[in-house]
Amino acid sequence: MSDPLIRLENTGVYYRGGWTLGARPPETPWALRGLNLEIQKGEKLGIVGRNGCGKSTLLRLLAGIITPDEGSIRYSQSGLHVQLLALGVGFEGNLTGAENAILSGLFMGKSRRHMESRLREIQEFSELADAFYHPVNTYSSGMNARLGFSIALQTDPDVFLIDEILGVGDHGFLNKSREAIQKKFKSDTTVILISHEAKTISSICSRAVWMNKGNILAQGDPVDVCKTYESQGSPSRR
Amino acid sequence: MNNVLRYKDIIYYRTLAGLKSEARKNYLGYLWFIFEPLLSTGVLYFAMSHLTGNRGADAILTILVGMITWQWFEGSIMLSSLSLTTKFHIHMQVPLPKYLFPLVDIGTHTVRFACAFLLVLSVCLCLAHGPTIALLWLPVLLILQLAMIIGFSLIISISVTLMPDLKVLMQSIFRLLFFVSGIFFTAEKVPAHLLPYFHANPITIFIESFRGVILEGKAPNVSLLAYNAVITVVLFVVGGCIQSYFDKRLLKLTNV
Numbered sequence: 001m002s003d004p005l006i007r008l009e010n011t012g013v014y015y016r017g018g019w020t021l022g023a024r025p026p027e028t029p030w031a032l033r034g035l036n037l038e039i040q041k042g043e044k045l046g047i048v049g050r051n052g053c054g055k056s057t058l059l060r061l062l063a064g065i066i067t068p069d070e071g072s073i074r075y076s077q078s079g080l081h082v083q084l085l086a087l088g089v090g091f092e093g094n095l096t097g098a099e100n101a102i103l104s105g106l107f108m109g110k111s112r113r114h115m116e117s118r119l120r121e122i123q124e125f126s127e128l129a130d131a132f133y134h135p136v137n138t139y140s141s142g143m144n145a146r147l148g149f150s151i152a153l154q155t156d157p158d159v160f161l162i163d164e165i166l167g168v169g170d171h172g173f174l175n176k177s178r179e180a181i182q183k184k185f186k187s188d189t190t191v192i193l194i195s196h197e198a199k200t201i202s203s204i205c206s207r208a209v210w211m212n213k214g215n216i217l218a219q220g221d222p223v224d225v226c227k228t229y230e231s232q233g234s235p236s237r238r
Numbered sequence: 239m240n241n242v243l244r245y246k247d248i249i250y251y252r253t254l255a256g257l258k259s260e261a262r263k264n265y266l267g268y269l270w271f272i273f274e275p276l277l278s279t280g281v282l283y284f285a286m287s288h289l290t291g292n293r294g295a296d297a298i299l300t301i302l303v304g305m306i307t308w309q310w311f312e313g314s315i316m317l318s319s320l321s322l323t324t325k326f327h328i329h330m331q332v333p334l335p336k337y338l339f340p341l342v343d344i345g346t347h348t349v350r351f352a353c354a355f356l357l358v359l360s361v362c363l364c365l366a367h368g369p370t371i372a373l374l375w376l377p378v379l380l381i382l383q384l385a386m387i388i389g390f391s392l393i394i395s396i397s398v399t400l401m402p403d404l405k406v407l408m409q410s411i412f413r414l415l416f417f418v419s420g421i422f423f424t425a426e427k428v429p430a431h432l433l434p435y436f437h438a439n440p441i442t443i444f445i446e447s448f449r450g451v452i453l454e455g456k457a458p459n460v461s462l463l464a465y466n467a468v469i470t471v472v473l474f475v476v477g478g479c480i481q482s483y484f485d486k487r488l489l490k491l492t493n494v
Contacts, residue, residue, distance in 0.1 A: 013490065014490070016490060065333045094255055102251065103248070106248045
């Protein structure tokens with residue numbers, strides 16, 4: 001097997017919840033501890049687990065938003081573009097949809113030129129028509145979500161991190177956005193999906209990881225892992 | 239290099255958004271960029287001219303130059319102290335250097351200052367003795383003050399995010415500085431034995447230098463400017479260390 005795209009070795013993260021000097025206070029819980037995980041290029045990794053098991057912390061760590069407090073995280077190449085699918089990051093109400101598309105793309109690691117070349121696609125996918133050139137604070141929440149989703153779709157990261165968002169908008173757009181996400185799952189892009197829904201993970205991922213209390217309980221074939229999770233870990237079965 | 243260009247564009251778009259939103263907050267929009275310093279100058283002139291006996295156009299221009307210099311400094315730093323807390327949701331979603339956000343607020347405030355400054359400069363040059371060679375010092379003064387503002391904000395933006403109590407302390411310090419920085423009086427009014435303390439305050443040095451250059455056609459005191467330059471370098475070094483240490487740790491320390 002080739003070198004992994006991202007490798008986490010014995011990784012630990014904790015939140016202090018305030019600024020205190022010195023070492024880690026003993027009562028501070030670890031959000032992640034002793035985590036070992038390898039992510040291969042092009043794989044579709046699903047992560048299941050209950051609330052507070054460290055899934056979101058893991059995504060933040062992978063996206064480079066935070067650093068580990070112990071252990072390490074290694075990327076196979078410098079400048080690897082790992083991005084969280086976030087809708088409407090940093091939208092400014094007074095800027096137009098087009099300006100926000102550029103700004104939001106810049107936040108997500110793309111250049112102004114790249115975003116300018118994708119404006120037409122974003123306008124078409126979001127179905128905003130002329131409203132694309134009006135200030136975003138005149139939009140409905142549905143229009144906002146459509147624009148946010150269309151922008152995120154055009155950022156083409158090397159690794160896409162998705163936290164439960166599998167579709168937005170009204171019925172028509174929901175189907176369209178779901179299809180677009182499914183397409184990502186069929187492409188070469190590496191995708192990491194977090195979900196409470198074991199069914200979703202087992203149907204679209206190529207590998208699954210079950211997390212509990214900041215560590216990995218099981219990993220491997222998504223159907224097997226999800227079955228174990230549902231029988232032992234899912235709150236609905238408790 | 240790509241990142242530098244990207245950060246430059248982020249600062250550009252966010253500054254643009256900041257200016258648009260400031261303008262839309264009030265009926266008079268961008269006119270407030272000029273009205274605000276004029277109004278504060280009017281208030282100070284009204285209050286102070288009776289006490290000091292200094293009246294007329296010269297007294298007004300002296301206060302006006304002091305006031306815009308002060309407001310640029312105070313406004314930028316106070317605004318940048320909250321830059322990170324108000325945009326915390328963005329930091330939770332994308333890995334961006336934390337210093338970008340104070341820079342945006344400084345950018346917005348600097349455009350405000352630039353509008354007022356250009357107007358005041360033209361009025362002063364008409365009423366005082368026209369353009370002189372000393373005006374060549376203006377770019378040096380402007381760049382140095384901007385650099386000092388950035389230096390302070392690198393430190394303050396992180397500190398206030400970690401310790402919100404500092405905001406109250408800062409308000410008190412700025413209130414004190416407002417009264418002692420020579421906004422509505424000049425160095426001649428300061429007793430000789432207090433002058434070294436008066437000039438230990440970097441804002442005083444900027445205000446005096448701007449007044450000298452714009453109103454009197456006089457070159458600034460180079461050793462005092464060098465003192466400000468040294469402070470700026472120290473602020474950049476300390477600020478740079480703080481920013482790089484806390485950049486990826488901030489989110490684990492607080493969730494404002």
